[in-house]
Every structure is written in structure tokens, then in C-alpha cells.
Amino acid sequence: MIHQILDQIGSSFGVTWPKFVAQLVLFLIAYFVLSRYAFGPIMKILEERRKRIEEGQLNAEKIKKQLAEAELRYQEVLRKANDDAQHLVEESRRNNEAFSQREMEKAVKESAAIVERARHEIASDRNRMVDEVKREMVSLVVKTTAQVAGKVLSPEDQKRLSEEASKELSS
Amino acid sequence: MAFPISLIASAELSAESPVFLKDSFLGWLTNSILVTAIVVGVIVWVVRACTRNMQVIPGHGQNFLEAIVEGFYGAVEGILGHKMTVKAFPLLASLFLFICMADWSGLFPGVGSIGWFHTHDGETEFTPLLRGTTADLNMTLALTAVSMTLWFYWTMRVTGPVAFMKELFGVKGGMSGPILLFLVPLFLFIGLLEVISILVRPISLSFRLYGNVSAGENLMSTMINIGSLLHAPQWLSSLLGVIVPIPFYFLEILVGFLQAMIFTVLMIVYIQLSTVHEEQH
Numbered sequence: 440m441i442h443q444i445l446d447q448i449g450s451s452f453g454v455t456w457p458k459f460v461a462q463l464v465l466f467l468i469a470y471f472v473l474s475r476y477a478f479g480p481i482m483k484i485l486e487e488r489r490k491r492i493e494e495g496q497l498n499a500e501k502i503k504k505q506l507a508e509a510e511l512r513y514q515e516v517l518r519k520a521n522d523d524a525q526h527l528v529e530e531s532r533r534n535n536e537a538f539s540q541r542e543m544e545k546a547v548k549e550s551a552a553i554v555e556r557a558r559h560e561i562a563s564d565r566n567r568m569v570d571e572v573k574r575e576m577v578s579l580v581v582k583t584t585a586q587v588a589g590k591v592l593s594p595e596d597q598k599r600l601s602e603e604a605s606k607e608l609s610s
Numbered sequence: 611m612a613f614p615i616s617l618i619a620s621a622e623l624s625a626e627s628p629v630f631l632k633d634s635f636l637g638w639l640t641n642s643i644l645v646t647a648i649v650v651g652v653i654v655w656v657v658r659a660c661t662r663n664m665q666v667i668p669g670h671g672q673n674f675l676e677a678i679v680e681g682f683y684g685a686v687e688g689i690l691g692h693k694m695t696v697k698a699f700p701l702l703a704s705l706f707l708f709i710c711m712a713d714w715s716g717l718f719p720g721v722g723s724i725g726w727f728h729t730h731d732g733e734t735e736f737t738p739l740l741r742g743t744t745a746d747l748n749m750t751l752a753l754t755a756v757s758m759t760l761w762f763y764w765t766m767r768v769t770g771p772v773a774f775m776k777e778l779f780g781v782k783g784g785m786s787g788p789i790l791l792f793l794v795p796l797f798l799f800i801g802l803l804e805v806i807s808i809l810v811r812p813i814s815l816s817f818r819l820y821g822n823v824s825a826g827e828n829l830m831s832t833m834i835n836i837g838s839l840l841h842a843p844q845w846l847s848s849l850l851g852v853i854v855p856i857p858f859y860f861l862e863i864l865v866g867f868l869q870a871m872i873f874t875v876l877m878i879v880y881i882q883l884s885t886v887h888e889e890q891h
Contacts, residue, residue, distance in 0.1 A: 452747040457638030463752035465646045474700035477657040
């Protein structure tokens with residue numbers, strides 16, 4: 440009964456074993472080709488790409504973390520460098536002030552010494568000039584006395600006159 | 611050349627062999643098998659062209675194929691889960707692509723309209739050279755046979771025969787006690803209904819696809835010949851034959867896609883019903 444119904448359906452719709460098998464084989468070829476050359480390789484490459492993206496994201500996260508750490512380290516180094524620089528500036532300022540103080544004291548001392556030396560030289564020059572003037576004056580007194588007396592003065596007279604004139608000039 | 615147009619518009623239930631091959635050893639080579647071979651050839655050619663040189667950074671062809679595969683894979687994985695999708699995806703995607711292309715192949719000019727007239731039992735008949743392959747019940751039965759065989763194989767592998775029988779006939783809901791006396795026959799009956807529904811699946815799958823595509827072919831044929839059917843003048847009949855089918859072409863493109871989708875989605879559901887609960891456990 441069922442066999443007859445199936446036969447009737449088969450003949451009505453043109454279903455026969457050879458035609459069915461031919462269609463089956465053709466579809467299986469398509470299935471095989473698509474599985475073997477399309478879906479398999481594509482799924483493999485999609486998986487590979489997914490892994491790469493995942494790795495890329497992980498790397499990006501890692502780099503981000505490293506960057507944050509580097510930023511912290513940089514801030515720390517910068518802060519330390521600032522502190523050091525501040526410290527150095529402070530120290531150099533202190534050193535500079537002490538140096539300036541020392542230099543100033545030294546300059547003052549040197550200038551005082553120069554002044555003292557100049558004063559001493561002036562005094563000695565003055566004394567030397569006074570002595571010279573005295574000598575000139577004594578000589579002049581002797582010459583004048585000889586011309587006034589109209590005679591040639593002996594060495595003893597000249598000595599006496601010189602001593603007297605010197606005494607007079609000193610007083 | 612005056613063809614008896616009404617014959618072209620009439621329903622053709624079966625695929626036909628060319629007259630000169632009918633009684634030879636190539637009698638099985640029908641016009642729809644010829645279209646199947648062309649469709650398979652196109653699939654093979656396109657796939658090989660797109661995947662000959664696969665790269666991580668894809669070219670246009672590879673990118674196109676990847677977009678289809680990736681989109682479809684995501685949709686299937688959402689229903690079947692990862693484990694079953696890895697197994698079933700090649701079949702499901704092949705079914706979808708093949709049925710879609712096979713459905714649309716019937717819309718190409720010349721398919722179903724270029725052929726020859728011959729006399730059979732005193733009547734003039736028209737046999738097209740090419741015929742939409744899914745409008746042949748042999749094809750839809752072959753698709754169903756492959757699909758249901760693999761469905762059964764995966765069900766047995768993943769669920770196992772005992773668990774499958776339990777799933778069909780077992781009492782659900784964790785009931786125990788005297789109430790089982792009432793529930794066991796009830797669930798046996800439900801299981802029997804379930805078995806019938808499983809047995810009907812191949813028939814419903816194959817006849818749905820065949821019926822829809824055949825009806826579409828008949829519809830197109832009728833629309834092309836509507837002028838003659840209405841006994842309009844020859845010039846009007848030719849004009850109507852060009853203009854009237856245009857919206858129906860779009861309808862058939864949509865129907866072809868939908869039928870491929872329906873067939874594939876039903877297979878996904880069948881696989882999901884018999885295997886995925888095991889994966890979840």
C-alpha cells in the first residue's frame with residue numbers, strides 16, 4: 440500500500456533513483472568543495488585574525504600599562520631632578536654669597552693695604568722732597584753767603600753754615 | 611514562430627530529459643540536473659577564485675566570502691553554541707548558499723523558456739533545456755536526505771541513543787511517585803507524536819522547497835504569457851510579457867532567499883532541539 444503510494448508520488452513528480460542519486464552527488468560535491476576550500480580555510484583565517492586582534496588588544500593593554508608606569512617613573516624622576524636642582528641652586532646661592540663675602544672682605548683688605556701703601560709712599564716722597572729742598576736751600580745759603588761775604592769759604596765754614604742752615608730749616 | 615504558448619505556461623511537475631537522451635544510458639540527465647551541475651560549477655569556480663590565495667589581510671573576493679561566512683557563523687553560533695556550530699556550520703552554510711543560488715538560477719533568462727516542442731501521446735509538449743533545480747523534487751529530496759542523515763548522526767554522537775530515547779519518551783519535569791502511572795502513558799504518546807513529527811520533517815522540508823520554487827516558476831511563466839492567456843493582440847501580448855513579470859522577478863528573488871533561509875533555519879532548529887540541551891548540561 441505505502442509502496443504503491445510512494446510509487447505514485449514518484450512517478451507524478453518524476454522522482455527516480457538515478458535522478459535522485461545524481462542530484463545527491465552534485466550537492467555532495469558542492470558541500471565538499473565549500474567545506475574543504477571555503478569554510479575551512481576561512482574559519483581558520485578568521486580564527487587566526489581573531490587571535491591576532493586579541494593579542495593586539497593584550498599588547499595594547501600592556502603598552503598602556505607600561506606607558507602609565509613610565510609616566511609615573513618620569514614624574515618621579517622629574518620631581519627628583521627638580522628637588523636636586525632646587526637643592527643645587529640653593530647650595531650655589533649659599534656658596535656664592537659666602538664667596539662674595541670673602542671676595543668683598545679681601546677687596547676691602549687689599550684696598551686698605553693699597554691706601555696704606557700709597558700713604559706710606561706719599562710720606563716717604565714728601566720726606567725725600569723736603570730733604571732735597573733742604574739740601575738745595577743749604578747749598579743756596581752757602582753760595583749766597585759766599586757771594587755776600589765776597590770771599591771763598593773754607594770747607595769748615597761751608598760745613599758750619601750748612602749745619603746752621605739745616606738747624607734753622609728744621610726748626 | 612508561433613508556439614502553443616499555453617503549453618509553456620502549464621504546470622510541469624517533473625524534470626525532463628532531452629528527448630534524444632530519454633532512452634539512452636544518460637536518461638537520468640535531466641534539465642534540472644544540468645542546472646545543478648552549472649550551479650555547482652559556479653560555486654566551485656567562485657570559491658576557488660576567492661580562496662586561492664588566502665591572506666590575513668583579505669582581497670576583495672576573500673573579503674566578500676568572509677563577510678558571508680562570518681555573518682552566518684555568528685548567527686548559527688548564537689543558536690547552536692560553539693561546539694555544535696563547529697560541526698554543523700559547513701553543512702548549514704552549504705545548504706544556504708546552494709539553495710539560494712539554485713533558486714535564483716531559475717530566474718535567469720532562458721531557464722525554463724528555451725527548449726523544444728515534441729509530440730507525446732498525440733499531444734504537443736514543451737521541454738525546457740534548463741529548469742530551476744530546486745523545482746525538481748529529486749533535488750530537494752537529495753538535500754533533505756543529506757541534511758537529515760547528518761542530523762541523525764550528530765544527534766547520536768552528541769546526545770547518544772539512550773538519552774535521545776529518554777528525551778523523546780521520558781517523563782519531563784522531575785515527577786515521581788504514583789502520578790507517574792498517569793504520566794508515563796501520556797509521555798509515551800507525546801513521544802510517539804514526536805517520532806511522527808521527526809519522520810515528517812524530510813517530507814515537509816523537501817516538499818516546501820519544491821512547492822514554493824515550482825509555484826514561483828509557474829507564476830513567472832504565467833506572467834510572461836499573460837497576454838496570450840487573455841487572448842490579447844500579439845503586440846500587446848509581447849509588451850505585457852516584458853512588463854508584467856518585472857515585479858514578480860523581485861518577488862522571486864525574495865522568495866528564493868527566504869526559502870534558502872527557511873530550509874537552513876529549520877535544520878538549525880532541528881539540530882538545536884536534539885543536541886544543544888546536552889551541550890548546555
